Amino acid sequence: MILELDCGNSFIKWRVLSGAEVVLVAEGVVDSDLALCESLCKLSGLSLRSCRMVSVRTAAETSALIDMLERDFGVSVICAKPAREMSGVRNGYEDYERLGLDRWLAMLGAFHLANGPCLVLDFGTAVTADFIAIDGDHLGGFICPGMPLMRNQLRTHTRKIRYDDVAAERALTSQAPGRSTVEAVERGCSLMLRGFVLTQLEMARSYWGEGFTVFITGGDADLVAGVAPGARFVPDLVFVGLAVACPLS
Ligand SMILES: Nc1ncnc2c1ncn2[C@@H]1O[C@H](COP(=O)(O)OP(=O)(O)OP(=O)(O)O)[C@@H](O)[C@H]1O
Numbered sequence: 001m002i003l004e005l006d007c008g009n010s011f012i013k014w015r016v017l018s019g020a021e022v023v024l025v026a027e028g029v030v031d032s033d034l035a036l037c038e039s040l041c042k043l044s045g046l047s048l049r050s051c052r053m054v055s056v057r058t059a060a061e062t063s064a065l066i067d068m069l070e071r072d073f074g075v076s077v078i079c080a081k082p083a084r085e086m087s088g089v090r091n092g093y094e095d096y097e098r099l100g101l102d103r104w105l106a107m108l109g110a111f112h113l114a115n116g117p118c119l120v121l122d123f124g125t126a127v128t129a130d131f132i133a134i135d136g137d138h139l140g141g142f143i144c145p146g147m148p149l150m151r152n153q154l155r156t157h158t159r160k161i162r163y164d165d166v167a168a169e170r171a172l173t174s175q176a177p178g179r180s181t182v183e184a185v186e187r188g189c190s191l192m193l194r195g196f197v198l199t200q201l202e203m204a205r206s207y208w209g210e211g212f213t214v215f216i217t218g219g220d221a222d223l224v225a226g227v228a229p230g231a232r233f234v235p236d237l238v239f240v241g242l243a244v245a246c247p248l249s
């Protein structure tokens with residue numbers, strides 16, 4: 001069995017794969033190393049042969065997690081590393097090591113699947129867009145606050161914006177102008193994301209006409225559903241790239 005981990009800023013996405021046919025055994029989203037450990041311990045018949053991970057956390061946080069996995073599960077951990085070029089994609093950053101590894105892997109995954117120009121949009125704690133040309137050249141990208149950051153900034157910096165998660169979820173069943181604070185904020189922020197998608201699509205069209213593939217991933221991908229008809233929703237895009245970057249012999 002193989003354990004795969006995508007350590008983001010807020011959550012750790014994990015999954016366990018098994019066998020030559022690469023069957024999904026189990027998967028989950030947790031908010032701490034300890035919660036990951038508990039989830040894995042609950043799996044019956046877990047026998048890990050290897051583990052590969054990508055992390056956008058600090059080196060100290062990442063090595064603490066690696067230590068825990070090696071100690072508690074007796075598995076050696078392979079970590080995705082920055083690269084100037086890999087699998088036909090050329091990192092477009094002036095300082096290639098500074099490009100977020102989750103973005104890099106999502107790009108590797110996208111280019112692997114599309115084999116042509118692509119626009120990769122990731123809706124997590126942060127929202128990112130990346131452009132990859134037909135020859136695999138990464139043209140660069142954009143980073144902006146995601147849904148959790150936008151709503152928390154409003155909550156933190158105003159006195160009268162207060163509401164709970166249940167109300168937030170209910171508010172997002174429509175896009176109509178809000179008639180309550182929760183509706184106004186949740187729908188407003190969701191429109192920011194939808195507008196972001198439209199702008200990225202415009203830019204991609206200006207480069208490539210209609211000949212490109214849009215990939216949408218990340219925990220909040222649902223919020224932009226329908227904005228880019230024809231886009232490919234690939235929730236595990238980072239894992240697709242992880243397999244490309246860290247093949248297991
Ligand atoms: N099962 C889930 N558990 C937690 N969050 C979820 C889940 N499903 C969807 N989400 C949404 O995913 C968002 C977080 O996205 P995601 O997990 O892609 O990124 P992250 O790890 O927080 O950050 P990063 O962008 O650094 O990877 C949250 O705002 C939440 O609304």
Ligand SMILES: CC(C)(CO)[C@@H](O)C(=O)NCCC(=O)O
Binds near residue numbers: 008009056100101
């Ligand atoms: C932008 C995030 C937070 C998205 O998860 C991550 O890719 C990251 O920390 N990147 C480093 C900065 C950069 O990509 O320029």
Ligand SMILES: [K+]
Binds near residue numbers: 008124238
């Ligand atoms: K991510």
